[in-house]
Amino acid sequence: MCLFFYANFAWGQATIVFVPEVQGTTLNGLFRAAIYNPTGIKSVRMNIVVSETRAGRIATIQTVPFQIGPGSNVIPSGVARSASIAIAQNTTANFIRRNQYFPQGDYEYAFNIISASSSEEVIVDQTFNHEVTPPAPLDLIEPYDQDEICEKRPLLTWQPSLPAVDGQLYQLLLVEIKDKQNAVEALNYNLPVVNQKGIPANLLVYPPNAKELVAGKKYAWQVSAYKDQTIINRSDVWSFEVNCPDTMANAPDSDLGYRDIEDLAKGNFYVANGILRFSLINSNQEQQLRYSIICISNKALLPRRLKKIQLTKGVNKIKLDFTGNAAFKDGEHYVMRVTLPDGTTRSIRFTYKAIQ
Incomplete structure (x- = not known):
């Protein structure tokens, strides 16, 4: 379950809206936090300090000045790209530097937003804590890898992505495999037969508006779990072939x-x-x-x-x-x-x- 953490603040103060389960697993994800500003336009700078219980300080982020208006504000993409990011020298920080995501650990995310004109004027000072655990593999179930199936509009099923994230949805991509292609190449380069987003459960009844699969052809498919615009988990790419001339529908009563x-x-x-x-x-x-x-x-x-x-x-x-x-x-x-x-x-x- 996702928890939105709010520091103690007086009524009318600005706040950070941050979902550590989704946005706290990469450095880029930190810039997807939202800033709620209840009053007028402000020119601000943002500092973020990320620490891990055993490793200590991991990274320090400082942005150039930017403006926030009344209501909910996203951090401008230009501000995120130009931000100064200082990564520490320790095992955990080196892992993040190489792999671009946070390894397992207990993390603290300290957000500090100050006025662009005076560092003494603190607009937001909020801290979030979250334990990052590696997600379980998102395993496909059926059609099984390299299987031969009969149904031209199959039911596609997979294991739920764990740990579960509130508001998590699935996207399923299915493409035809052309000659001399492997499944991964086909998924990366071919037009999809099915590209279904917003799937709430771990199964998809073949979409009625999609073209039915063709006997004798091979297909590749993959499922991704996501929340908003962030990919949480992704399955391997599996393939199957539609090849079953002797179905029960055509079998004589003998x-x-x-x-x-x-x-x-x-x-x-x-x-x-x-x-x-x-x-x-x-x-x-x-x-x-x-x-x-x-x-x-x-x-x-x-x-x-x-x-x-x-x-x-x-x-x-x-x-x-x-x-x-x-x-x-x-x-x-x-x-x-x-x-x-x-x-x-x-x-x-x-x-x-x-x-x-």
């Missing part, structure tokens, strides 16, 4: 229409045209199949009254007819979790298509 559950569990979204068919092997005694289904694209849809399936010993071909069940809507995405007779679980992802 033994060939029952896909092995192990095969289904490795795939992306299959198309269930009113009916989902799969097979599994039961090496134990006869028992009832344990399974559940959730709709991941519309949480208001709650599949209930699911058919009871009795497993016999050996190969079981299972047919689940969803027609007539109001919880299954055309075009919605579902996950069925099946507990196999040996106690292991498998997840089957499918898109439901209503029979016309």
Whole structure:
């Protein structure tokens, strides 16, 4: 959770609005602090001192004079570029000098804004404290790297970015990989098929206004976590290929229409045209199949009254007819979790298509 820290001040004084979790991880981020000025135009200078508990003083920043008006003020980009930045000589400061971001540690950020005409006139004197912790890797989930999928409008999922930052959003970029390109090159140079910003959760249902993916082509994708204009975390670049001629939607109603559950569990979204068919092997005694289904694209849809399936010993071909069940809507995405007779679980992802 982001905390906005305010020093004790009298009513009517100027204040600094600063989010250490987002803006306190790089030197450039410090210049994204805002200055709230309740009164008229002032000509000011700003000093920032950054310290770390074990290393001591890390950096001292001094700006040239600039003006702030009534209300919220951003620090002008020209002022940030011309600021004097003195970085100390210690291990932590040397790391920041090389890598341009703050390593793990307990930091103090002291903002001091004074009148441009008199250093005795202090307009703002505020201190913020924050523990910088390295973010957990932002891992993609599905489509898996170098996977082959069937769905031309897949659901794209990834792990949430941790630690969570209040107001954090995601951006997903998906591009086609051309001949003789690797995934990273494609992402850097090719026009996006999907460039979706403002994603609040760690999944994206394929945008309806984006062109569907093309069978036989390869694609690269990456997810970034950000707040305002600041990138907080970024995933690796993964690739996948659309290549699955034998989907459940095209399978005839015969033994060939029952896909092995192990095969289904490795795939992306299959198309269930009113009916989902799969097979599994039961090496134990006869028992009832344990399974559940959730709709991941519309949480208001709650599949209930699911058919009871009795497993016999050996190969079981299972047919689940969803027609007539109001919880299954055309075009919605579902996950069925099946507990196999040996106690292991498998997840089957499918898109439901209503029979016309």
